[in-house]
Amino acid sequence: MRRITLALVSTVAVLVLLFSYRTSTSGIPNGSDTAPPGIVGPAVPTEAPPTGSSGTASPSGAAQSGAAPARPTDTMTVNGSVVDNGYGPVQVRLQITAGRITDVTTLALPEDGHSRRINSQAVPQLRQEVLSAQDVQVDTVSGATATTDAYLQSIQAALDAAHLGGGS
Incomplete structure (x- = not known):
C-alpha cells in the first residue's frame, strides 16, 4: 500500500511540473510586443567591396592590383530570445560589426519598482562587461542574479543566431 501511494504522489507531482513548464516565449507577459530572437536585418556592408585598378572586384575577391584586399565590414543587428527571470521578461538586441559586439540594447526588462531599481544599476x-569581454563569460552582478542570468541567456541566443557562438 505504501508503494502505491508513493507512486501515485510521484506521478501527480511530475504531471504538475510538466504542465506548469513554459515551453515557448510566445505568451510574453504584460502584453509586450518585443521582437522574437534572431537576426533583425541582413548584414549590411558599411564599406565598399575591394576593387582593383579598373574599379571592379575580381571574381576571386582579391583586388586586381595584386595587393591583399581589405575585408568589408558587416554590421548586423540581432535580437536575443525573451527570457523570463521570474520577475518578468528580459530581452536584448546586439549590434555586431565585423564579428565584434559593438552595442547592446535592452528591449525588455521587468517593470515593477523593485526590479526597476535593481536593473538601473545592473544593466x-x-x-x-559584455562589450569589454565580447562574450557572456562575465561576473554575475551582486544582488541581480536573476537579471544577470536572463540578460546573458538572451545575449547568448543572439550570438547563436548570428552564428558567433559565445561562451556558454
Missing part, C-alpha cells in the same frame, strides 16, 4: 554594468 549598465552588464552591458559594459
Whole structure:
C-alpha cells in the first residue's frame, strides 16, 4: 500500500511540473510586443567591396592590383530570445560589426519598482562587461542574479543566431 501511494504522489507531482513548464516565449507577459530572437536585418556592408585598378572586384575577391584586399565590414543587428527571470521578461538586441559586439540594447526588462531599481544599476554594468569581454563569460552582478542570468541567456541566443557562438 505504501508503494502505491508513493507512486501515485510521484506521478501527480511530475504531471504538475510538466504542465506548469513554459515551453515557448510566445505568451510574453504584460502584453509586450518585443521582437522574437534572431537576426533583425541582413548584414549590411558599411564599406565598399575591394576593387582593383579598373574599379571592379575580381571574381576571386582579391583586388586586381595584386595587393591583399581589405575585408568589408558587416554590421548586423540581432535580437536575443525573451527570457523570463521570474520577475518578468528580459530581452536584448546586439549590434555586431565585423564579428565584434559593438552595442547592446535592452528591449525588455521587468517593470515593477523593485526590479526597476535593481536593473538601473545592473544593466549598465552588464552591458559594459559584455562589450569589454565580447562574450557572456562575465561576473554575475551582486544582488541581480536573476537579471544577470536572463540578460546573458538572451545575449547568448543572439550570438547563436548570428552564428558567433559565445561562451556558454
